Amino acid sequence: MELVLAIGMGVLTASGVWLVLRPRTFQVIMGLSLLSYAVNLFIFSMGRLRVGAPAVLNGAEDMAASYTDPLPQALVLTAIVIGFAMTALFLVVLLTARGLTGTDHVDGQENEP
């Protein structure tokens, strides 16, 4: 479980960083999205991984240790919402830049060979 999650986050982060460093705006936004997925998974993992445990309290006899930590889930939810809005905003700016400069290069001009 840990290994799968770690590899998943690693692959997402690696591809995200590579894409962010590319010269096309579309690649950058894909990279940012992948990075935010990796970060969300990472926040989850910081609440310690537990399989099959409920997230909310449902009875008095249960110990707190038998539940997954609910706080990272709340954090992830907030982070997802914020990340979603920011990606949408970036998309709008990306399209505007494409319209104004006529190219999808991040610097607004093509590199001369």
Add this chain to the structure above:
Amino acid sequence: MGLGEHLAILPILLPLLATGGMLFLHERQYKIKSAISLLVVGAVLVVDWMLLLRGTQDTTVYFLGNWPAPFGIVLVADLLSATMLVLAGTLGFCTLLFSLARWDRAGPRFHGLFLLLLMGVNGAFLTGDLFNLFVFFEVLLASSYGLALHGSGSPRVRSGLHYIGINLMASSLFLIGASLIYGAAGTLNMADIALRMDTLAPEDKGIFDTGVTVLGLAFLIKVGMWPLGFWLPATYSAAGAPVAAVFAILSKVGVYAVLRMSALLSVSEVGLSGFFSKWLFAGGIATILYGCVMALSARSFSRVACACVFMSSGTLLCTLSIGTHKVLAGGLYYMMISTLSIGAFFLLIELLNRVRGTNAAVLAEPVFTDEYQDPFEDGEFDEAQGVVVIPAAVALLSGGFLICAILLAGLPPMAGFIGKFAMMTGTLAEKGADSRSAWIFVGFLAFSSLATMVAIVRIGIEALWVPKDEPTPRVAPVEFISIAGLLAVCIVMTVMSGWVMDRMDTMAIFLYDVTHYIHAVLNTTGVPLPLEEVQP
């Protein structure tokens, strides 16, 4: 309970409510909008002052929803937070006043974005919780994206694209750092984190340190420390004048966050403070040097102003790394002065560029025609409303420019000198006259003054003294008033420097008295429930 107990949330709540209300107003009703935002920013400024006056006696802790501290969300208004709030409010009010002449009509929804920016800044200063710090950072960043693009045009969109991309990366780092700290300490409340530092399990110690470092990286991107700040000049010089002026507070939000974290972490002897402060010092010196080089090579006003932002950030990072209260008091004083004078300088730049006649791309075509209603369909767009042609405009501008230059360079009669002098004497008194790092800091501080002076004088001569046969610039009275307001605050702080320095000293001592902060947050209970009051 009266309004007084809810004081701490008003700087966040008022701008938010006003922004919500503005959604019902059409873009053409800009006069009502400007009145609302002036009123709200003025009210927030009054609340900030009340919090500051209260903060000298005690720390105000506000429990949202009346949940007790480590579980619920708290707002903490101690002396540092309240001072930063007053700084942000003053700068915000004056830049808003400036924008009323013409800038608020250069694109849609200026006032809403401006108020949301202030809300984010105020929230970041007030929150006592790491994750809410993230949320308020996002609020202020989201509205700063909008403001950076305000007025549109190709250069703004191009630099805005970089600005948004870099800050999205920084937000990812912020989340990674915050969640690492949560994973190690099991809490996000700042006071609680400071309390649990010493009882961390040894295997969690490494995770915690990594978290703090990653988080610090995210803050330092905002501060614009040398290798992380290359986005700053492009964004600030492309942004419109009032926007760039109010952005001067954004880098100080980063400084505040670093300061707060380092103060809270200083509670533990085993912390990574030694390692951290060494890097902070090196980064600060590099940032000052970069600012100096940039100032000396600058060919335009906005580049000089950006160089001043770098020098100010670098100086503050150095004072944070030295961290004793005498140096810090000088640093905080310098921070107030440099923020206000950089803000005034950005505003002056636009007027001076009007003198120079190089007001390129001030107002560009709107990007979304369906989104945008031109309030000047029948008139000239470029013409400021309510303009009186002041014959002495250039003279007044020169006077403002002179005061601004003296403040920024830190020459004797003005407050910039007092702040720098306090930092220098504090450093030498603390580290001793044979400390190498102390002399490096003092040397770079002096050199940065020289570089600022050379750059400003050179570019000022070109703008103001070289004869040109252009007509006198048209400057609206509010533009003068706003700049004069910012400079007047600096002058008042110069005149009353003894009193202000005393306050800064108290604040610096207070700041490192972490047990007081922890006690205020964790041992105060919220409002007692009505049920309990009824019981005998």
